[in-house]
Every structure is written in C-alpha cells, then in structure tokens.
Amino acid sequence: KLRYEQIYDFNQKNKQENHQKQENKEFKITLEQAxxxxxxxxxxDFETIKKNYRKLAKEYHYDSLNSKEIPPKLLKIAQEMMRKINLAYEIIKQARGI
Incomplete structure (x- = not known):
C-alpha cells in the first residue's frame, strides 16, 4: 500500500502532464521508455522481458488490487500504470518483430 501511495504522490507532482494524458487516453512512449x-x-532476451511484463501485470492488475482494498484513487493510478505496461510490451514486441 505504501508503494502505491508513493506513486500517487509522484503523480500529483506531475498532475498537469498526467491530466493531458488522461484526456487523450493515449500514451506515447519511446522504445527506451518502454x-x-x-x-x-x-x-x-525476450523471455526476460516477458517475465518482467507478467510480474508487473500481476502487481498492477485491477482485480488483485481491488481485493486488497486499495483506495479508488490509487486504483486509477494502477490502471494507468497497467496501460503503460501493456503499451510498453507491445512497442517492444513490434520493435523486435514478434
């Protein structure tokens, strides 16, 4: 729970940037950021990337967090992070031709 609160505090500092991203509902990230x-x-190798993706997806997935009674604001942040994780994985897959 502390980790999500830290993420929440970090996101509040960058509120304007995040607000613009939330309006667009589309993230644009580079390969390095992915x-x-x-x-x-x-x-x-791709297997290591896949393991990291699955670990992060499990950590930020809505269903697993919802069962831990995380506050709604933090659930929204986790959903945003999940979108970033999925987008990063897709960008890497495309870059590697998988």
Missing amino acids: YEILQCQIND
Whole structure:
C-alpha cells in the first residue's frame, strides 16, 4: 500500500502532464521508455522481458488490487500504470518483430 501511495504522490507532482494524458487516453512512449517501464535492458532476451511484463501485470492488475482494498484513487493510478505496461510490451514486441 505504501508503494502505491508513493506513486500517487509522484503523480500529483506531475498532475498537469498526467491530466493531458488522461484526456487523450493515449500514451506515447519511446522504445527506451518502454524498456524502462518494464524494468529491463535493451540487450535482454525476450523471455526476460516477458517475465518482467507478467510480474508487473500481476502487481498492477485491477482485480488483485481491488481485493486488497486499495483506495479508488490509487486504483486509477494502477490502471494507468497497467496501460503503460501493456503499451510498453507491445512497442517492444513490434520493435523486435514478434
């Protein structure tokens, strides 16, 4: 719960940028940012990237967080992060031709 509160505080500092992104409902990230979001390196093999993606998806998935009674504001942040994780994974897959 503390981790999500820290993420919430960080997001409040960048509220204007996040507000614009939420209005568009579309994130634009670079390949380097995609690797950073999935916590992996450019030279990692695809299996490592896939493991990191699944670990992060499990951590931020709405259903698992909802059962932990996380406040609604933090659930929205987790959903936003989940969208970023999915987009990052798709960008990396496209870049590698998978």
